[in-house]
Amino acid sequence: MFISNSMTRKVITVKPDDSIFKAQELMAENKIRHLPVIESGNRLVGVVTDRDIRSALPYNFFKTAPSEEEKKNYSELKIKDIMTKDPITISPAYTIQDALLLIQDARVGALPVLNEDGTLTGIISVRDLLRAFINVLGIGQPGTLLCILVEEKVGQLKKIVDAITEENISFGSVLVARYWEKDKRAVFPYLLTLNVAHIKEKLTRMGFTLLNPMEWYLDQLPKNE
């Protein structure tokens, strides 16, 4: 779960002296919203976003295609004039969890990834994190979600995992969530199988309560007000 595994390595970049129209074209062509700005030696000096460009140009540039003459008036505008200098960056050795927290905290859409020597090695965007999260949940693979109510004491999860493993069923993921009743937790194993009837019976025989996941969800609603 390291940044180096989830980041985009083929980074599209611009130079500080490039025109902002170049950045605009690159973003449109590649369907991206963040461009690291680099100097010689792959050194990061800033980040320019689609929002920076929108703020720098008059509104009618986005409403109708501007004429060449209108464009000319802004052709002197360079990336270095509108970019964010000294952007927040992250190291490839950091984890996905770090990136999630940092992106939420900094309210940005992407982080340039820098090597120890300060050179740019990649970029990690909200889109990359979504892909990583889908992977963590295991929902790219066919499976079934169970919801098991357990008492909050040591060893409960082990019992569940052991019981499922004994049936030769693989896990996509296991999530644990709060339950409205004190001292209880809801466990959500995502099992990579269609054959869940037998394991449901077995868990019930072991004394666990199986909930329909919607019951858990509806019970959470008043608590979330």
Added chain:
Amino acid sequence: MKKTGFLYDDRYQEHLTGNYHPEVPDRLPAVYKGIQEAGLLEHLTLIKAVPADIKWVETVHDPQYIKRFAKACNSGNPIFDSPDNQMCTATYQVALLAVGGVLEATRLVMEGELDNAFCAVRPPGHHAEVSQAMGFCYFNNVAIAARYIQQQWDIQRVGIVDFDVHHGNGTQHIFERDPTVFYYSIHQHPTFAYPGTGREFETGKDAGHGYTKNSPMLPGHGDKEYQQILQRDLVPAFAEFKPQVILVSSGFDAHIEDNMSDIKLTTEGFTWIIKLIVELAAEHAQGRLISVLEGGYSIRRLPELARNHIKILMDA
């Protein structure tokens, strides 16, 4: 009363799935029992299975996949592609009989010898992908029937309705780029149920965009919600598409007593659904409808579910 065919063959019970598996041979005698005890057999045209010609299987499945399946089966492999797909040495032949039986029922309906038909087959088919067995399914019976119809008769538009509680990923993927086959599925929401596909925003790709429709249902939903959603989604979709023949993936596992899902359809709920589909077939497809068994694992409820299903087809 309509001329209704009933495909039933003892050989479908030769596909064995091992311990703790819900897709058991006993499902078919349960179906038969319900129909027999209601005295319906004498009014039905019984259809026997014939092995499918491989050329029809190849209209959907990759020839390499078919060979791989045959080889795995003949060498005594107890599972194929996933631990879900438990099998025995007869499975490959039985799967060919399932396809062949469905094609025979299809032929009889298309040639006008029957008005419609119900095919009680095993193994089921709607999870089977072009090159992969999934979710107890090896050959996609319904998908192969759709291609067979299009290649043998002058048919431009085939409609498929899938009311198994699990989304028919295989059928959807096979036709998602094809505007001549409309795939409609109603199933438990993929966040909660296998196979994790069949979300509302999956609507077909490229030329097939708009010819796939999914109605995911939340756990706990039942008759009332199914009726509302089928009226909202299926009825207008078929009014526009106007299928010339309807294939039905009939799974009975959304029943409240079936422990494979959290959907709560009653026996009457299923009757309402097949009635609606029969009406759509009468309106758009000269009544031509071939219903093919997919899931449904409650041995206790299968007799009444199959009986009611076939009674609606017979208009009895």
